Amino acid sequence: MEKKRMGKLQKIWITLKNNAQLRIGLLLLIILLLIAVFGPVFAPYNPKRLNDDLLAAPCAKYLFGTDKLGHDVFSQILCGAATSLKIGFIAAMISAVIGVIFGGVAGFFGGVIDQIFSEIMNIFLMLPTFFLILLIIATFGSSMLNVMIVIGLTSWVGNARLMRAQAKAIKERTFIKSSIAMGESKFSILVRHVIPNGIFPIIANTTMNISGAILTEAGLSFLGLGDPNVISWGQIITAGKGDLPKAWWISTFPGIMTIFTVLTFFLIGEGLNRVLSPKMDAKK
Amino acid sequence: MKRYLFKRILTGILVVAFSVMFNFAIIRLAPGNPTRRLAGKDNPNPATIAALTEKYGLDKPIAEQFVLYVKQLLHGDLGYSYVSTAKVSDLIKSRVAPTLMIALTGAIFGLVIGTLLGVFAARKRGRKIDTFLCSISYLFDSTPSFWLGLMMILLFSSVLDWFPTSGMYSLRVNAVGFARFLDLLKHMALPVTTLVLIDIPYYFRIARSSVLQTMSEDFIMTLRATGMSERKIFNKYVMRNAIIPTVTVFGITLAYMITGVAMIEIIFAWPGMGRLMLESITNRDYPTLSAIYLLLSTSVAVMMIVVDIVYAWIDPRIRVE
Numbered sequence: 389m390e391k392k393r394m395g396k397l398q399k400i401w402i403t404l405k406n407n408a409q410l411r412i413g414l415l416l417l418i419i420l421l422l423i424a425v426f427g428p429v430f431a432p433y434n435p436k437r438l439n440d441d442l443l444a445a446p447c448a449k450y451l452f453g454t455d456k457l458g459h460d461v462f463s464q465i466l467c468g469a470a471t472s473l474k475i476g477f478i479a480a481m482i483s484a485v486i487g488v489i490f491g492g493v494a495g496f497f498g499g500v501i502d503q504i505f506s507e508i509m510n511i512f513l514m515l516p517t518f519f520l521i522l523l524i525i526a527t528f529g530s531s532m533l534n535v536m537i538v539i540g541l542t543s544w545v546g547n548a549r550l551m552r553a554q555a556k557a558i559k560e561r562t563f564i565k566s567s568i569a570m571g572e573s574k575f576s577i578l579v580r581h582v583i584p585n586g587i588f589p590i591i592a593n594t595t596m597n598i599s600g601a602i603l604t605e606a607g608l609s610f611l612g613l614g615d616p617n618v619i620s621w622g623q624i625i626t627a628g629k630g631d632l633p634k635a636w637w638i639s640t641f642p643g644i645m646t647i648f649t650v651l652t653f654f655l656i657g658e659g660l661n662r663v664l665s666p667k668m669d670a671k672k
Numbered sequence: 673m674k675r676y677l678f679k680r681i682l683t684g685i686l687v688v689a690f691s692v693m694f695n696f697a698i699i700r701l702a703p704g705n706p707t708r709r710l711a712g713k714d715n716p717n718p719a720t721i722a723a724l725t726e727k728y729g730l731d732k733p734i735a736e737q738f739v740l741y742v743k744q745l746l747h748g749d750l751g752y753s754y755v756s757t758a759k760v761s762d763l764i765k766s767r768v769a770p771t772l773m774i775a776l777t778g779a780i781f782g783l784v785i786g787t788l789l790g791v792f793a794a795r796k797r798g799r800k801i802d803t804f805l806c807s808i809s810y811l812f813d814s815t816p817s818f819w820l821g822l823m824m825i826l827l828f829s830s831v832l833d834w835f836p837t838s839g840m841y842s843l844r845v846n847a848v849g850f851a852r853f854l855d856l857l858k859h860m861a862l863p864v865t866t867l868v869l870i871d872i873p874y875y876f877r878i879a880r881s882s883v884l885q886t887m888s889e890d891f892i893m894t895l896r897a898t899g900m901s902e903r904k905i906f907n908k909y910v911m912r913n914a915i916i917p918t919v920t921v922f923g924i925t926l927a928y929m930i931t932g933v934a935m936i937e938i939i940f941a942w943p944g945m946g947r948l949m950l951e952s953i954t955n956r957d958y959p960t961l962s963a964i965y966l967l968l969s970t971s972v973a974v975m976m977i978v979v980d981i982v983y984a985w986i987d988p989r990i991r992v993e
Binding site: 510516522603632 | 816819826949950953961962964965
């Protein structure tokens with residue numbers, strides 16, 4: 389038992405050793421999670437507090453300076469980490485769940501269902517997603533919940549296509565055929581065998597979607613469509629836009645944090661993809 | 673091929689139909705009463721409200737309104753802006769040229785530079801320069817375009833003072849002829865550079881991975897075995913196959929052109945569609961927003977079909993299927 393566990397750990401270790409993207413990505417992720425969880429505890433000021441020094445340059449007192457209302461930018465960034473991560477994770481999860489169910493059903497059941505579902509996917513694929521999100525948020529309000537749901541609802545097609553291909557391939561395999569022969573219900577086969585066996589590419593894609601969602605949220609905030617009740621990096625960047633020439637620090641730091649976060653999930657996604665298709669790696 | 677094309681066109685029509693319905697719904701479901709907005713006062717005269725309601729047909733049953741809406745669309749009438757009461761189609765027409773100017777320039781530069789770098793990196797695969805280019809491409813891929821724009825202003829306008837921060841022409845100089853053109857180029861430099869930097873990673877990654885993909889195919893191995901020169905293999909066989917995905921991406925970029933550079937336009941106060949979008953969002957000008965959306969989704973649907981045709985034209989394998 390002990391030996392078997394060691395084997396698994398060793399396998400993970402070797403994978404990490406050969407896969408720089410995954411290694412760096414996971415390291416960055418740990419740092420990010422630490423910031424998101426403990427950031428508010430370590431923030432030197434209440435991020436919403438209006439300090440007396442307006443537009444103060446970065447110094448020992450205000451690490452990343454203050455904005456024109458006297459908010460401490462460093463504290464705001466620490467507290468904004470959780471917002472970005474939350475939006476990224478939840479939006480990507482929504483899109484993963486919809487994608488897996490939609491694609492799984494289409495690929496597994498095939499026939500007319502597949503045709504209809506594929507057509508719906510084709511339509512969604514042709515929709516200009518960002519503008520659609522923007523239009524919906526502008527109309528129905530920019531609460532964080534709305535933002536997450538709308539991003540999730542518009543970004544599932546990639547997942548659905550992956551899952552559909554997986555389900556189509558997996559349903560031809562012997563263990564599925566024997567389950568059918570044993571009389572297991574189709575729904576149960578789909579949920580218990582097809583989806584778990586085909587989920588890996590969706591995990592990789594979902595990691596990429598987290599990046600996409602974070603960038604989308606930043607873009608929405610920039611257009612004035614961020615949730616006014618939460619602190620997000622996109623909103624700090626936008627707030628600093630007007631003071632850019634004389635106070636570069638307000639917009640610069642949250643932007644760097646956004647890049648860092650998006651990069652983290654890109655790297656993990658790429659790394660997972662490389663684990664998935666070692667063929668591209670073989671020559672290296 | 674004909675059947676495939678027919679199917680694609682059908683999907684395109686469905687997309688446009690969906691967008692029309694969606695647009696209709698969103699204007700009706702939008703919170704707040706547009707007539708109150710148009711009346712423009714805190715306590716509008718009920719007579720004004722009634723007149724406006726009638727003018728925009730908002731008092732008729734929903735089904736009738738929808739028929740009216742579709743009829744208008746078929747006549748090319750995208751409705752009136754709630755804010756300026758100008759025709760939305762006129763608003764868009766006046767803004768689209770500046771947008772296309774930077775979007776097209778940026779897309780072409782991005783395509784050429786990105787693809788060249790991608791092919792170069794693929795040929796140097798695994799070497800230091802490849803790793804370096806890949807890392808840089810990750811970095812720019814993760815950068816929000818508007819933030820990059822801000823940083824460009826900070827560096828090249830505020831610190832170095834090489835380029836103007838915003839607008840299309842210098843307001844105080846009334847240059848004509850070639851001087852005016854130079855002025856325009858100067859104003860275009862920063863937005864276009866930002867756009868190119870944001871676009872390069874896409875083309876880079878696609879070119880690099882499709883070249884690598886093609887080079888690992890069996891037929892390349894066969895060609896090598898025949899003793900054909902590496903250069904000929906590359907120019908004649910690898911490139912031809914590897915360029916196909918790039919065509920798709922470029923086609924889709926063209927489709928998104930009218931709004932795709934909105935963020936960058938806003939940062940540089942470029943008088944294009946981006947500004948119109950921002951103004952419509954801040955004023956909650958739903959007719960304008962939804963008209964832009966409709967235009968965009970139609971253009972995407974059409975472009976995707978065009979891309980499919982081009983695809984079949986360069987890749988006979990698809991035609992045969």
